[in-house]
Amino acid sequence: MSAKLVVGTQWGDEGKAKFIDYLSSEIDIIARYQGGANAGHTVKVDGETWVFHLMPSGILYPNTVCVIGNGVVLDPAALKTELDYLKNRGIDHKNRLILSDACHLVLPLHKDIDAARESAAAGKKIGTTKRGIGVAYGDKVTRIGLRLGDLLDSEILKERLEHLIEVKNRVLKEIYGLPAIDFNTSYDELARLGAEFAPMIKNTSVYLNDNLAAGSTVLLEGAQGTGLDIDFGTYPYVTSSNPTTGGAISGSGIRFQYLKEVIGICKAYVTRVGEGPFPTELLDESGEKLRQAGNEFGATTGRPRRCGWFDAEVLRHAARVNGLTSLALTKIDILSEFAEIKIATGYTRNSTPLEHMPSSGLEKVDVTWETMPGWQTDISKARKMSDLPDNCRRYIDRLVELAGVPVQFISVGPGREDTIVV
Ligand code: IMP
Numbered sequence: 001m002s003a004k005l006v007v008g009t010q011w012g013d014e015g016k017a018k019f020i021d022y023l024s025s026e027i028d029i030i031a032r033y034q035g036g037a038n039a040g041h042t043v044k045v046d047g048e049t050w051v052f053h054l055m056p057s058g059i060l061y062p063n064t065v066c067v068i069g070n071g072v073v074l075d076p077a078a079l080k081t082e083l084d085y086l087k088n089r090g091i092d093h094k095n096r097l098i099l100s101d102a103c104h105l106v107l108p109l110h111k112d113i114d115a116a117r118e119s120a121a122a123g124k125k126i127g128t129t130k131r132g133i134g135v136a137y138g139d140k141v142t143r144i145g146l147r148l149g150d151l152l153d154s155e156i157l158k159e160r161l162e163h164l165i166e167v168k169n170r171v172l173k174e175i176y177g178l179p180a181i182d183f184n185t186s187y188d189e190l191a192r193l194g195a196e197f198a199p200m201i202k203n204t205s206v207y208l209n210d211n212l213a214a215g216s217t218v219l220l221e222g223a224q225g226t227g228l229d230i231d232f233g234t235y236p237y238v239t240s241s242n243p244t245t246g247g248a249i250s251g252s253g254i255r256f257q258y259l260k261e262v263i264g265i266c267k268a269y270v271t272r273v274g275e276g277p278f279p280t281e282l283l284d285e286s287g288e289k290l291r292q293a294g295n296e297f298g299a300t301t302g303r304p305r306r307c308g309w310f311d312a313e314v315l316r317h318a319a320r321v322n323g324l325t326s327l328a329l330t331k332i333d334i335l336s337e338f339a340e341i342k343i344a345t346g347y348t349r350n351s352t353p354l355e356h357m358p359s360s361g362l363e364k365v366d367v368t369w370e371t372m373p374g375w376q377t378d379i380s381k382a383r384k385m386s387d388l389p390d391n392c393r394r395y396i397d398r399l400v401e402l403a404g405v406p407v408q409f410i411s412v413g414p415g416r417e418d419t420i421v422v
Pocket of ligand 1: 010012013038039040102113126127128129130132133134224229237238239240273274275
């Protein structure tokens with residue numbers, strides 16, 4: 001009957017998976033709408049840790065149906081690995097996973113080109129996850145991509161794959177000096193995976209809208225974050241999709257009128273992996289302290305994340321482009337060690353205040369800082385606002401005031417139970 005969206009407000013890794021898992025208990029269907037196996041969603045349930053890359057984290061609830069929407073670029077081999085991971089850990093996904101027939105596929109050749117392009121781009125690296133994401137979305141936009149539904153018809157698969165391989169083999173050989181892809185090997189592998197996935201492949205836009213019309217609740221699960229959005233992020237240091245609200249509609253195909261809530265997930269400090277501007281980045285021991293205390297290492301690549309203080313301008317930008325209706329503030333417990341906490345309240349450039357986050361030139365801004373006293377008390381057992389120390393409540397109030405969006409949830413630890421509902 002209505003849909004909610006969970007979206008990242010920073011550069012990804014805000015702790016979306018915890019809230020997707022937390023909210024899934026009252027949701028019938030959970031759908032991913034963009035990105036691919038570049039995402040790393042970590043969920044902690046009853047002391048056990050789960051890491052997902054493609055699979056919506058709601059798969060851990062036995063009655064939730066999970067959808068991989070048309071806006072996702074799907075790596076069939078990565079999906080197969082994740083299905084085996086679930087099976088080996090005793091999770092039955094039968095009849096609970098539905099894949100869009102319109103998803104574009106990520107093939108080994110996309111990953112090869114992604115990796116080759118990154119290593120050839122001396123000084124101009126994006127710092128991608130090397131999961132072939134940008135190359136697959138590039139093929140989608142240049143209209144030579146292969147879609148999941150194509151695997152279900154041998155003639156269509158043959159025709160499209162031949163064309164794709166012909167184009168890509170030129171790129172592999174002539175630009176990067178890499179071996180060509182063998183058509184027959186790729187065809188056989190894709191036909192095999194197509195047959196295996198066939199019962200799960202559907203028109204998911206029809207499925208979602210029919211179920212919404214029949215009264216189901218849907219949660220749209222964003223990967224990455226607003227700062228990595230191809231249109232609203234720090235281009236070119238972005239991913240190749242729209243994690244923001246517009247992407248949730250086009251990447252799932254739901255009628256936008258169904259979307260009633262947009263929950264922005266916002267870490268109490270900021271992190272970023274890969275290259276690109278980061279105005280509040282801490283290159284000193286405070287940054288290292290955040291990284292260690294927050295265990296800020298990539299779930300997909302293991303790379304150490306860059307860490308910095310909270311940036312209200314980044315959050316205001318996310319509130320505007322996503323139409324946030326509320327916030328979930330995560331990892332505030334990690335700040336408990338600090339005697340003083342800094343907040344970026346805005347930017348200036350050449351001593352002139354900026355009215356909003358600039359579309360380019362973010363690396364040239366100066367930050368306007370505010371310093372608040374810390375609380376230096378363990379808050380991980382807090383379950384209601386009144387359990388939090390005064391200074392912690394003041395910090396939260398200040399973030400809310402700067403963002404202009406109310407806070408709905410506060411996370412004080414990784415578990416489902418470590419959550420304050422405001
Ligand atoms: P790609 O999405 O692999 O092309 O990488 C493009 C940029 O997005 C790089 O800076 C990556 O580090 C970043 N990125 C992609 N996925 C994630 C994620 O799930 N969390 C954080 N950063 C990500």
